[in-house]
Amino acid sequence: MQSYAEIENLEFVYLEDSYVLEVLIRSDKIIFEMDLVLCEEHDLYSPPPENEQYCYKLGRITFPNVVEIFESTQTESMNVGTEGAIDLGNIDQFEFEGSKFRLQGDWGSLTLISDPPNLEFH
Numbered sequence: 001m002q003s004y005a006e007i008e009n010l011e012f013v014y015l016e017d018s019y020v021l022e023v024l025i026r027s028d029k030i031i032f033e034m035d036l037v038l039c040e041e042h043d044l045y046s047p048p049p050e051n052e053q054y055c056y057k058l059g060r061i062t063f064p065n066v067v068e069i070f071e072s073t074q075t076e077s078m079n080v081g082t083e084g085a086i087d088l089g090n091i092d093q094f095e096f097e098g099s100k101f102r103l104q105g106d107w108g109s110l111t112l113i114s115d116p117p118n119l120e121f122h
Contacts, residue, residue, distance in 0.1 A: 001095040004094035007116055007117065009119040010117065012041045014038075015037075015090065016090055016091070016092060017037045019034060019087045019088070019090065020033075020034055020107045021033045021088065023088070023107055025069075028065060029062055029063060029064050030110065031062050031063075032091070033058075034060060035056050035057075036056065036057050036058070037056060038055045038057055057121050057122075058122040059119060059122055060119075062120065063101065064115045064118060066113070067114060070112065088106060088107035090105050090106065091103055091105045092105045099113050099116075100112070100113050101113075
């Protein structure tokens, strides 16, 4: 299995400290709405404010053209941040082999077959 960091548009994000805000499962795609940590090498990176450890940007990771979902569990566990934002935890594990992707975190777990994920910022 390979790490998400080997996917072209995800190589300069740090998912282990990014926050999952919502997971949307549709018939043909899966969307992770996120508050993403950007690495210094990312084009949109800017130095974080004094009260933050990282540079965060709102965005989404979309798995398009989902062919099959092998496993999907979602937990009811969520945290509410100091500003009222919902936090479902992080993506602690994200690995893939070919078109099969496996993700896991406090929000649940997911194993699917799809085209490579897209990263978009709001």
